[in-house]
Amino acid sequence: MGEEVHLGLPGPWAEDYREKADHYTTKIGGVPDWPTEDIGIKPHLLQCSLCGTKLCLVAQVYAPVAKLNIESRTIYVLVCPTSKCGPNPQSWKVLRVQKCHSIVQTNGKVDEVDQRKGNVCSSETSSSFPDKSHEGSDDEIDLDALASALEQAATLASNSKKRNKSKHSNAPIKCPVGKVKADDPSLPVLPCFYIYYGKEKLGGKGIVGPNSSESVSGKEIADVANDEEEKWEGESYEYDRALGADRTFLKFKKRLDAYPQQCFRYSYGGKPLLAATNLQESRVCKLCGAPRQYELQLMSPLSYFLHEASDGSSDYAPDNWTWLTLVIYTCSKNCCPSTCVGKLGNCFWGVAEEEIIVQED
Amino acid sequence: MAERGGERGGFGRGFGRGGRGGRGDRGGRRGGRRGPRQEEEKWVPVTKLGRLVKEGRFTKIEEIYLHSLPVKEHQIVETLVPGLKDEVMKITPVQKQTRAGQRTRFKAFVVVGDNNGHVGLGVKCAKEVATAIRGAIILAKLSVVPVRRGYWGNKIGQPHTVPCKVTGKCGSVTVRMVPAPRGSGIVAARVPKKVLQFAGIEDVFTSSRGSTKTLGNFVKATFDCLMKTYGFLTPDFWRDTKFVKSPFQEYTDLLAKPTKALMLDAPVENIEA
Numbered sequence: 001m002g003e004e005v006h007l008g009l010p011g012p013w014a015e016d017y018r019e020k021a022d023h024y025t026t027k028i029g030g031v032p033d034w035p036t037e038d039i040g041i042k043p044h045l046l047q048c049s050l051c052g053t054k055l056c057l058v059a060q061v062y063a064p065v066a067k068l069n070i071e072s073r074t075i076y077v078l079v080c081p082t083s084k085c086g087p088n089p090q091s092w093k094v095l096r097v098q099k100c101h102s103i104v105q106t107n108g109k110v111d112e113v114d115q116r117k118g119n120v121c122s123s124e125t126s127s128s129f130p131d132k133s134h135e136g137s138d139d140e141i142d143l144d145a146l147a148s149a150l151e152q153a154a155t156l157a158s159n160s161k162k163r164n165k166s167k168h169s170n171a172p173i174k175c176p177v178g179k180v181k182a183d184d185p186s187l188p189v190l191p192c193f194y195i196y197y198g199k200e201k202l203g204g205k206g207i208v209g210p211n212s213s214e215s216v217s218g219k220e221i222a223d224v225a226n227d228e229e230e231k232w233e234g235e236s237y238e239y240d241r242a243l244g245a246d247r248t249f250l251k252f253k254k255r256l257d258a259y260p261q262q263c264f265r266y267s268y269g270g271k272p273l274l275a276a277t278n279l280q281e282s283r284v285c286k287l288c289g290a291p292r293q294y295e296l297q298l299m300s301p302l303s304y305f306l307h308e309a310s311d312g313s314s315d316y317a318p319d320n321w322t323w324l325t326l327v328i329y330t331c332s333k334n335c336c337p338s339t340c341v342g343k344l345g346n347c348f349w350g351v352a353e354e355e356i357i358v359q360e361d
Numbered sequence: 362m363a364e365r366g367g368e369r370g371g372f373g374r375g376f377g378r379g380g381r382g383g384r385g386d387r388g389g390r391r392g393g394r395r396g397p398r399q400e401e402e403k404w405v406p407v408t409k410l411g412r413l414v415k416e417g418r419f420t421k422i423e424e425i426y427l428h429s430l431p432v433k434e435h436q437i438v439e440t441l442v443p444g445l446k447d448e449v450m451k452i453t454p455v456q457k458q459t460r461a462g463q464r465t466r467f468k469a470f471v472v473v474g475d476n477n478g479h480v481g482l483g484v485k486c487a488k489e490v491a492t493a494i495r496g497a498i499i500l501a502k503l504s505v506v507p508v509r510r511g512y513w514g515n516k517i518g519q520p521h522t523v524p525c526k527v528t529g530k531c532g533s534v535t536v537r538m539v540p541a542p543r544g545s546g547i548v549a550a551r552v553p554k555k556v557l558q559f560a561g562i563e564d565v566f567t568s569s570r571g572s573t574k575t576l577g578n579f580v581k582a583t584f585d586c587l588m589k590t591y592g593f594l595t596p597d598f599w600r601d602t603k604f605v606k607s608p609f610q611e612y613t614d615l616l617a618k619p620t621k622a623l624m625l626d627a628p629v630e631n632i633e634a
Contacts, residue, residue, distance in 0.1 A: 232453050232576040235468055237486050240496070242503035244431030250500075253407060253434065260405040300407045307412060322409045322609075361408050 003270035005200040007262040008061070010305060014192035021194075023074045023097070024062050028263060028302060030192030032057040032076050035097060041351050048080035049090050056081045056188045056317075059298060061195075065268065068334055073098035075328070077298065077356070079317060081188040086320040089358040094328050100336045100348045190318065191309035195263060202258075248277050252324070256299065263302040269332075272297050275324040275359045282355050285331035292329035292355055300324050322361040329355045404436045413608055414440055422479070426507055428607045435502035442505065444475040447498050450555060450580065452490060469493035470580060473501040474559025481505035482556065482584040484577070508560040509590035513540045521563040525593055529586025532578035533571035536586050541566045552576050553583035560587055 014030060021027060023035040034041070046055055055078035064071045076095045085091035240250050252275045256262065265273060272279075272294045282292040306318035336350035406412045410425070411434045419425065422441040425432060432438060439445065450470040457464045467490050474480040483501025487493035511524025521543055528537040536553060541564040547557045549567040557565060573579045 231574070232451055234572075234575045235453050235455050235577050237455050237457065237466065238468065238484055240485060240500060242433075242483075242500050243506070245433040245503060249433060256407055260403075301405045304405055304407075304412055324407065361410075 003267050005270065006266040007198045007200050007259055008195040008264040008266065009198050009259070009261055010263055010301075011194040011196045013309070014194065017189050017192045019192070023060075023072070026060065026062050026195040026197075028059050028193055028195060029190035029306060030057060030060075031187070031189060032060060032078070035072065035074070035099070035349055039097070039349050039351065041095070045093065045095060045351065045353060046078070048082070048085055049093075050085045050088060051080065051082060053080055053082055053085075054187060055079060055093060056190055058190060059264065059302070061264065061266070061296060063266065063268070063295065065334060070098055070334060073334070075296070075330070075354070077326070077328070081190075081317045083317060083320045086317060087322070089356075092326065092356045092358065094330075094354040094356045096330055096334075096352045096354050098334065098336065098350055100350050188317075190306055193305065193309075197266075198259070200255075200259065200265070246276075249275055256301075261301055262299050263305070264296055264298045266296040268295055269293050272327045273325070274327075279327070279359070280357055282329040282357065285333070285335060285352075285354075287337055287352055288331065288333055288335035290331055290333040290335065293332040294327065295330045296328050298326040298328070323358050324361055325359045327357045327359065329357070406434060406436070408433050409609065410434075411437055418608060422505070423507065424608070427605070430607070432503060432505075435499045438481075438502045438505050442475055442479050444477070445473050445479070445502070445505075446475065446559075447471055447473040447501065448555070448559070449494055449497075450552065451576070452493065455486060467493045468577075469497040470577065471497035471501045472556050472559050472580075473498065473505065474556075474561070476559060477561040478508050478510065479505050480508055480556060480560040480584070480587060482580065484581075506588050507591055508562065508587050509593075510562060511540065513542045513564070518543075522565050523562060523590055524595060525590075527586050527589045527593060529582045529584070529589060531581035531585055532575060534573055534575065534578045534582040535570045536579070536582040537568045537570075538586055539566040539568070540564075549583075550579070552580055556580060556583045556587070 008026065010028075014027070017029065018031050020031060021033050023033045025033060047053065048055055057076060058079050059075075059077040061075045061077075062073075063075050064073050074097050076097065078093045078095065080086070080091035240247055242250065245253070252273055255273055282294075284291050300323070303318050303321045303323070307321075310316045310319060331352065331354065335352065337352055404411075404415065406415050410430055410432070413419065414437045419441060422438065425437075425441070448471065450472055452467050452469045454465045455468045457466070466486050466488050468484065468486045469490070471483045471485075471494065472480065473483070481501040481504045483497040483499065483504060485493050485496035485500055487496055509524055510520035511522060512520055513522050522540045523538050524540070526537065526539050528535055530536075541548065543564055545564040545566065547554050547562065547565055547567075549557060549565070550569070550573070553567065553569075557567075567583075569579065569582075571578075571582075
């Protein structure tokens with residue numbers, strides 16, 4: 001399709017699994033970082049639909065959309081921590097939290113920090129678009145805001161060394177956040193590590209030696225074919241076949257082997273990499289009725305890393321996961337739920353539930 | 362990237378083997394050279410079975426065969442069958458007529474085995490020789506099957522031949538294997554002989570029928586025949602099977618058991634001296 005795919009590769013582990021980051025961080029496990037404390041998520045969205053247990057965070061992905069000019073948008077993938085609900089696909093929930101379009105002024109401040117911080121890492125689109133969209137209008141306040149942001153960043157850098165991860169994960173820091181722990185210690189929490197982005201390069205065909213040796217071997221093969229008395233006749237192209245795996249899975253595995261540590265693949269509006277051919281159709285968005293489109297998929301190395309980090313306790317959810325990939329579809333119009341309109345000042349964050357499809361082993 | 366550099370080194374050797382493979386095959390060159398390179402790359406398992414194998418919950422591949430679990434990662438086989446050697450049997454160009462001329466791709470046949478009861482066959486088509494060889498080795502490892510060996514007559518020593526007459530078919534070629542007395546050697550054409558050597562069969566009589574000129578089908582028929590050795594019900598298997606829990610089940614049950622909190626008894630009063 002030509003869409004480029006961004007890969008989420010594992011970065012450093014968090015020192016404390018319950019430490020808070022901000023909603024611009026992309027991480028696996030840990031505690032969900034809601035943009036504001038009183039974000040007003042309905043409690044049923046945070047509970048397992050089968051058993052009612054409070055869900056724990058699997059992945060938090062900062063996913064702005066450049067084309068629609070939405071900068072503050074994060075996707076949270078939650079799962080039920082009990083092992084009974086594990087195999088059931090209904091134990092997973094995906095929430096999309098985004099800022100509604102009404103506020104422009106605060107966006108300006110955010111963008112200054114974006115411009116400065118978000119330039120180190122290779123591929124994330126969020127680093128480029130703030131430059132284009134707000135440069136023209138905010139020229140006068142640029143310097144002051146920039147100076148204050150630089151000061152903030154200086155204090156941040158000296159505060160905690162683990163903020164270094166933000167360079168990798170492309171997460172601009174809005175205000176200094178110390179090592180604030182989550183307030184609810186009874187919440188089950190998965191081991192936490194941060195993510196940095198890479199771009200997928202499909203250069204798999206070029207791993208062979210220099211061209212000269214290739215032409216030599218081609219000629220040799222032709223000679224060999226004529227020399228031997230046994231001619232292997234009647235051969236034609238044959239698709240890959242293995243006893244335990246079908247073609248789709250072999251292709252899936254081949255893409256995984258190119259980047260064996262990829263935890264998730266992000267491609268807004270692209271095509272997912274399927275592990276099996278029986279993919280269900282995604283349903284339409286519950287809020288606005290627009291069709292859903294593919295956005296990202298979680299891959300099995302993620303469950304391997306979480307499994308490795310387990311402390312051996314029983315009833316640890318990732319030990320029971322058998323999924324190969326989790327495909328996440330989001331509303332193609334990025335609608336905002338109607339509840340966020342009307343309250344002034346307070347609520348400009350919209351929370352919507354999106355669809356997740358599980359492909360099992 | 363380091364791994365790419367390593368692969369280039371490996372494929373330098375692969376090229377030589379691919380190109381001269383046809384002529385050099387009669388020398389019976391074994392391909393165990395890839396071993397050290399593969400160990401450098403760390404394997405991140407994709408499937409649940411892969412995770413269990415990586416942890417070391419299996420010692421032999423027979424435990425996987427017992428439960429008929431599909432093996433989807435070739436690293437599983439590499440870990441569980443340590444002495445696996447591979448050999449390229451043939452690389453043929455395969456052509457397709459297009460408007461712009463002919464498009465040639467290469468088809469590689471690779472057989473892997475440990476000369477002791479496990480053998481696999483892989484066939485891969487690709488635009489480059491090295492890619493085809495590498496892909497065929499992976500497919501061959503994915504299709505490793507156990508081979509049952511038995512005796513011709515007296516049950517002295519180790520099994521050396523097939524346990525009974527078996528036949529395998531692919532396309533128009535059928536291959537029939539008949540138990541042979543010790544010392545007969547493998548009585549077969551050159552191509553299936555290699556597969557039988559990799560399987561660890563020492564003596565066998567074979568007979569084939571059909572268009573054995575199509576050596577691709579011939580070698581696949583031999584492989585199919587070897588797969589059937591364990592499918593044949595003999596009186597040894599008449600005893601009722603004692604069912605063992607599948608490794609996934611065993612593992613889940615272990616986790617589902619509530620772990621007892623460590624109960625420390627109240628210290629009994631000890632009379633201390």
